[in-house]
Amino acid sequence: MAPTESLQMDGKQSRTIRLSVDPHADFRAVIQKLESIVIPPVKVNQEHIRFAVLELLNNSIRAHREKQEPRDILLDLTISDGKLVVSIRDFGGGFDTGSLPYDLDADLSRLDLHSAEFEDYQRRNGFKRFGMGIYVAKKTFDEFRLVFLDETDRPMRWTAGRTVGTLITLSVGTRTGSEPVEADGES
């Protein structure tokens, strides 16, 4: 398997890696596990990929803890057809997209992160929530898809008390040898 076609964890190469994240896991362990996965070169800075995934996992972990949902959150990474595909499946009950400080379908380039809606949302949540996890994911990955699931894993409109969880799927193209290399950020 060529390095551009595989992921690597614990010394093993694979096209697919699944992590089961205990919602009560020490978050440091989650960070370290993600850091230990070797991702092939992709079109964006890999640190940003990891951070966007971490931000979504953080949201899922919080939802599980609030709902006292003991099931693991499932994180899948796959290399397929020249793309890194990441999916995060949780059982946190989904959420009312109307409670976010912006419309999920909005043109992100026109979004004002300093808007009253964002500021109100952040203040209301004591700055423990920024309302930016999905925004970060959409800005980082080429493709973003979010569906709410019922108890049989069928997509459904979010309904309080009936929606079981959320499946977010993200993808970004892997980098071929002819494409320019982006410098990784360093402070």
Next chain:
Amino acid sequence: MKAEKRKDARVPSYAKAVLVDGQVPGYIRDLSLSGCQVAFLQPPRVGVGDVLTVQVIAEHDPSILPFHIRLRVRRLIEDPPWHSVGAQIERHVDAAEEQAFEKLVSYYSGAGQ
């Protein structure tokens, strides 16, 4: 591989940080006892050499209450969608803030579970 030139090696972290001037939300993405990187989605109005104050919210260690740190900007990094600041810790204003920051560094330097 680049040689580590910093006084202390940085460790990956995940803590929310709010730039007090303007209430700009950001994230501390790595840190050490002597410095950290704070990543913002909006460009912070700061320059190299400036001292800025951020409120740190360490949601994963509830024993660390929100606290402030002062940082001297050493580097500005533009890497869309992020606007990051590489900074050194300016002197701590009081012992409580110093202890809170040390606790945060200790938390993320730990082996995890």
